[in-house]
Amino acid sequence: MPQHTQRPAETRMVYPIFPGDTNHYGTLFGGQAMAWMDQAAFITATRWARRKVVTVHSSAIDFKHPVPQGSIVELVAWIQRTGRTSMTVEVEMWVEPMQKDERRLASRGAFVLVALDEEGRPTPVPPLPEGGPS
Secondary structure (H helix, E strand, O other): OOOOOOOEEEEEEEEOOOOHEEOOOEEEHHHHHHHHHHHHHHHHHHHOOEEEEEEEEOOOOEEOOOOOEEEEEEEEEEEEEEEEEEEEEEEEEEEEEOOOOOOOOEEEEEEEEEEOOOOOOOOOOOOOOOOOOO
């Protein structure tokens, strides 16, 4: 198995929008969008720190475009900033119609996650390299 020489700072996740994910208007539930965004942030922070991480804060999540049933969403999450024990992860959700080659930004937000040691106490995380994520 190949060894990675740098830590992954970005995660991409893709979901189809099925009827069970939508409200009575036929668009993605806002709560489902937030849950998927938090999951993408969790995976990104876990891959960066390689420790147990927990979400401690989310910024305002801006919903810019509805996500209709029958479309595809791609979540793109990346480490924006690291502190001593925390990581700020930006997450964008892009929507694509299944029958067209176009994308629109549906929502965006930021999540702060903290790395924990075996006793559940905050523990240091690797810093971002100068110049941002690799």
